[in-house]
Amino acid sequence: MWLSPPRCNHRNVSNSVDLPVAVSADGLACRLGNVEAVRDLTLQVMEGELFAILGPSGSGKTTALRLIAGFEAPTAGTLSLFGEEVASASHMVPPEKRRVGMVFQDYALFPHLRVAENVAYGLPRSADRDARVREVLELTRLGGMGDRDIHQLSGGEQQRVALARALAPEPRIILLDEPFSNLDQSLRAHVRAEVREILKHAGATAILVTHDQEEALSIADRVAFMWGGRVEQVGTPDEVYSRPATLHTAEFIGDANVLHLPVEDGRVAFPFGDLPAPEGARQAVVIVRPEDLQIQPAGVYGHVVAREYYGHDQVLHVRLEEFGLLLRVRVAAHERLGGVGPITLGLRVTPLVLRADAEEARA
Numbered sequence: 001m002w003l004s005p006p007r008c009n010h011r012n013v014s015n016s017v018d019l020p021v022a023v024s025a026d027g028l029a030c031r032l033g034n035v036e037a038v039r040d041l042t043l044q045v046m047e048g049e050l051f052a053i054l055g056p057s058g059s060g061k062t063t064a065l066r067l068i069a070g071f072e073a074p075t076a077g078t079l080s081l082f083g084e085e086v087a088s089a090s091h092m093v094p095p096e097k098r099r100v101g102m103v104f105q106d107y108a109l110f111p112h113l114r115v116a117e118n119v120a121y122g123l124p125r126s127a128d129r130d131a132r133v134r135e136v137l138e139l140t141r142l143g144g145m146g147d148r149d150i151h152q153l154s155g156g157e158q159q160r161v162a163l164a165r166a167l168a169p170e171p172r173i174i175l176l177d178e179p180f181s182n183l184d185q186s187l188r189a190h191v192r193a194e195v196r197e198i199l200k201h202a203g204a205t206a207i208l209v210t211h212d213q214e215e216a217l218s219i220a221d222r223v224a225f226m227w228g229g230r231v232e233q234v235g236t237p238d239e240v241y242s243r244p245a246t247l248h249t250a251e252f253i254g255d256a257n258v259l260h261l262p263v264e265d266g267r268v269a270f271p272f273g274d275l276p277a278p279e280g281a282r283q284a285v286v287i288v289r290p291e292d293l294q295i296q297p298a299g300v301y302g303h304v305v306a307r308e309y310y311g312h313d314q315v316l317h318v319r320l321e322e323f324g325l326l327l328r329v330r331v332a333a334h335e336r337l338g339g340v341g342p343i344t345l346g347l348r349v350t351p352l353v354l355r356a357d358a359e360e361a362r363a
Contacts, residue, residue, distance in 0.1 A: 019046040020082065022173060022205040023068060027077035028087075030063050037063040039229040041077065045207060050199055052208045052220035056252065060229040062177060065209045069102060069175055070095035082172060098173075101166030105178040107158050109150050109165075116146030119164045132168055140164040140198055155183045156191045163195060167202055174199065174206040180215060192219050213253050217241060225249050247354055250287045255315075257288040257327050260356060271300050271323045272347050283356035290315060290330035292348045299344035302327070307340065309333070318343055 021044050028041035038060045045051045055061045066072040067079060070086065070093065079087040081100075086093040109118050120133045137143050140160040150158065159179060166174050179195070180188045196219045199206045210216050216223050217237040224234045225248075233245040244250035251258060261268050261284055263277040268284045277284050305326075306317040316329040329345065 019048060021045070021080075022047045022049070022082055023051075023207070024080045025064075025067075025077065026079075028064075028067055028074045028079055029076040030060075030067055030072050031075050032063065032072075036229055038067065038074075041067070041229075041231060043224055043231055043234055045205065047082075047205050048203055049221050050196060050206045050208070050219060052210060052216035052223045053226060054210055054213060054216040054223050054253070055226035056211055059226040061209045061211075061226045063229075064226065065175055065177055065207065068173070068207065069100055070098050099169075099171045101169065101171035101174045103159075103162045103166050103174065103176040103179050105181055107162040107182070109158060109161060111150050113150070114146065115142060115148050115150065115153070115161055118150065118161055119146075119168050121165060122169050136164040136168045139167065139202060141194070154187075156187055156194070159183065159191055159195070160198070163198060167204065172205065174204050176206060176208045178210055179208065180210075180212070188215070189218070195219070217253070225253065227252075243352065244287065247285055247287075250352070250354070255290050255328065255330070257290065259286040259288065259325065260284075261286055268353060270351075271320055271325065272345075275351070275353050278353060278355045281355045285354045285356050287352040287354065288327065288347075290328040292351065293327065293329040293345050294348050295329075295331060295335060295343060296346040297344065299346040302343050302345055304340045304343050316343070318345060 023045035025041045025043050028038060029036065030038040041064055053061045053064055063072060067074055067087065073092050074087050074089060076089055078085055081098060085091065086098055110121065113121070116133050116137065119136060120129060123129050123132060133146065134143075137146055140163055142157065142160055142164060145157070150161070153161065180192060183191055192215060208216070208219065220237060222234060222236055223240050224231050225240055226232065227246070227248040233240055233249050235243075240249060241254050244253060247258070250256050261270060263281050263284050266277050268275040268277045268286060270286055275286065300320060301322070302318040302320045304316050305319050308315040311333060313330055313333055314335070316331060318327045318329050319325070320327065327345075
């Protein structure tokens with residue numbers, strides 16, 4: 001049962017190569033009307049993994065989730081769940097036979113039913129039904145709340161009821177569609193941590209769709225970034241943030257100084273020292289995270305023209321007059337509290353260099 005975590009909970013899922021493949025998409029495509037919503041979707045999700053699909057509106061992430069759920073049919077490619085092919089251009093297993101649990105953006109709870117009745121809704125009538133409801137209520141920290149009406153619950157509690165209902169039939173996979181978007185900003189971090197802990201304790205394989213980068217990076221074992229219907233990069237949160245494979249990934253995930261610089265003799269002219277250019281590139285894009293710049297006594301001269309103070313840190317807008325560049329620099333809250341004025345900067349790490357051509361913008 002779910003309350004006894006399976007062995008995979010004790011492994012580092014993101015680094016495991018011996019875990020069974022839960023979801024395998026190979027060249028999936030889906031056309032909605034005249035729009036090719038998903039193109040060549042290829043990825044694998046491992047059993048017990050918490051996987052996030054991240055991207056802006058219109059990137060195809062929700063369509064990808066609906067393909068996995070069985071709500072949309074692919075026009076090309078194949079989809080397999082735990083080794084069983086469930087969808088292709090000529091074959092379609094209906095959603096109810098895929099053993100997939102769904103947590104919707106608006107939770108889709110029945111307001112006229114109490115908590116326990118909502119959780120029990122998808123369960124067949126049997127002698128074990130009430131016991132299973134009590135079990136998932138305890139798992140989702142809703143024990144003793146089964147008799148409450150839905151309107152008596154907070155947003156976070158309603159979120160957990162939706163999760164309990166999805167877990168109750170013991171699905172093979174849990175799908176979550178923008179599950180935290182209806183919560184107040186102050187609640188999101190707390191509820192995210194709760195949901196991750198519950199899913200990990202349950203040993204669940206889960207796929208989360210979101211447009212919120214903080215959400216994806218904080219909750220997922222691995223992240224797939226989508227843009228224009230395609231997956232541009234799959235990796236751990238650290239990999240997609242620190243080593244983005246494309247310009248779209250770099251610009252969407254986190255804050256970045258994106259510098260379009262010329263290439264001469266295979267080198268990129270960069271204010272902090274020339275960098276090797278991607279092979280064959282005539283122009284390059286240098287990606288510098290604001291936190292990868294630092295104030296230091298001997299460095300590149302600049303001038304602070306604006307300052308944004310956030311309490312825990314601050315962002316300085318620094319103009320490098322000699323190079324005609326404006327950089328954002330993230331520093332600790334106690335540094336340069338005097339505001340605008342001269343400054344010298346250095347690098348903490350070597351920046352990432354990508355090809356300037358967006359179609360070839362890979363490290």
